[in-house]
Amino acid sequence: MNIESLQSEVQAHVDRGNYHAAVNIALSGLNACVRQQDQASADQCLNLIEAVVQQLVREFGSQDYIDR
Structure with a gap:
């Protein structure tokens, strides 16, 4: 798998x-x-998926969600 291309x-x-x-x-x-x-x-x-989720949290998560 060409991870760099996928990334x-x-x-x-x-x-x-x-x-x-x-x-x-x-x-x-x-x-x-x-x-x-x-x-x-x-x-x-899995690291790529986790990074996308982290971006979603930064962009759309409430402070309560982020602080948990």
């Missing part, structure tokens, strides 16, 4: 605020890695 594609969608597409692309990458039994790349895909 660039996910980041491009995040930069445009298209979080749905960003998560879907990262999940598709994760599924491909799991099918290929490539755990290291699967872990990197």
Whole structure:
């Protein structure tokens, strides 16, 4: 799996605020890695998904949510 390419594609969608597409692309990458039994790349895909979620929290989370 070309994680750098996947990361660039996910980041491009995040930069445009298209979080749905960003998560879907990262999940598709994760599924491909799991099918290929490539755990290291699967872990990197999980990092991408986590980064998108963190951005969502920063952008849309209330202070109460962030402080928990």
